[in-house]
Amino acid sequence: MTTLLSHLAYLEIGSPVPADSVAFYTEKFGMRVADREGDTYYLRSWGDYYRYSLVVGPAPEAVLKTMAWRTSSAEALHDAVRRIETVGGVSGSWSESGPGHGRSYRFEGPLGHPMTLLWEIDEYDADPGHRSVFPDRPEKRSLHAAAPRFLDHVTVAASDVRRFAEWYCEVLGFRIMAYTDLEEAPVTVFSVLTTNEKSHDLGIVLDTSAAPGRVHHIAFWVDHPEDLTRTADLMIENGVRIEYGPAIHGIGEQHYLYFREPSTLRVEVNSGGYRNYVPDWRPRTWKPSAGSNNFFRNWDMPDSMMEAFPAAEGRTATEQGAPPQLEQELLNVAI
Numbered sequence: 001m002t003t004l005l006s007h008l009a010y011l012e013i014g015s016p017v018p019a020d021s022v023a024f025y026t027e028k029f030g031m032r033v034a035d036r037e038g039d040t041y042y043l044r045s046w047g048d049y050y051r052y053s054l055v056v057g058p059a060p061e062a063v064l065k066t067m068a069w070r071t072s073s074a075e076a077l078h079d080a081v082r083r084i085e086t087v088g089g090v091s092g093s094w095s096e097s098g099p100g101h102g103r104s105y106r107f108e109g110p111l112g113h114p115m116t117l118l119w120e121i122d123e124y125d126a127d128p129g130h131r132s133v134f135p136d137r138p139e140k141r142s143l144h145a146a147a148p149r150f151l152d153h154v155t156v157a158a159s160d161v162r163r164f165a166e167w168y169c170e171v172l173g174f175r176i177m178a179y180t181d182l183e184e185a186p187v188t189v190f191s192v193l194t195t196n197e198k199s200h201d202l203g204i205v206l207d208t209s210a211a212p213g214r215v216h217h218i219a220f221w222v223d224h225p226e227d228l229t230r231t232a233d234l235m236i237e238n239g240v241r242i243e244y245g246p247a248i249h250g251i252g253e254q255h256y257l258y259f260r261e262p263s264t265l266r267v268e269v270n271s272g273g274y275r276n277y278v279p280d281w282r283p284r285t286w287k288p289s290a291g292s293n294n295f296f297r298n299w300d301m302p303d304s305m306m307e308a309f310p311a312a313e314g315r316t317a318t319e320q321g322a323p324p325q326l327e328q329e330l331l332n333v334a335i
């Protein structure tokens, strides 16, 4: 199969308090509003190559409205859609254009996750006031101390992690990089997929709720691991509780920091990690005790990290595995 997808282009989220969410992203996180249409805001980080990477609009609860991937060519867009429509059970629809991009295909994956595929997209052209002195940069580095460079990845919650990973691998060509299985039984609680050399641009945690298509977190990149420490400092100083981190994941070996924005959605800042270019990579299977979530194996994540969005009865597992009660419930199902 030729490479179908190139990278994650933008995420669209819903917030019950979109103006508050946007105030968070701009004032505390250092993104900028590129465009606005009523209650819908198009936000960008200073290093995003396209006009925006995060769309924030109104919704009753925090929700992922779509995750938009750019294909590797116009032909790849048609190939990807043909594969989706051939495999069965999933259908979507075309839009002739959207803000800052051309034709796009939107569908709901087999476990209810909305996804958009597109090829034509406007490259960002900074106005003179934001133009960088460096030719490669879309605009000059933000003066905001916590500002992320660009969108990095999204992690969703799904009721069957392996089924999700295998569908996106077989139909759209994502490479499956790793799984995390429970210690006691072959219950897969986490997986990471990628469209490129990064360790992942799509994560999946096990969702024990009956709600389809939930999201666990959205993530932005910073250049240096020490930027996470500075961001954590700035968040605490400005009334934002740190949910988890800064520390390092075993899977991907990325530095991470998690906090929440006003919609309740979890936001991650990450940095570091390895690159993997192996085209026939064989996914590795971790156990939580190997440090899949916590490289140093010396602390547990808080229970709040089991929450996904929109809120629903039932929790998610994580890279760490599942807390004892949830693990027992999963084992009872598996055995």
Ligand SMILES: [Fe+2]
Pocket: 153, 155, 203, 217, 219, 268
């Ligand atoms: Fe993440």
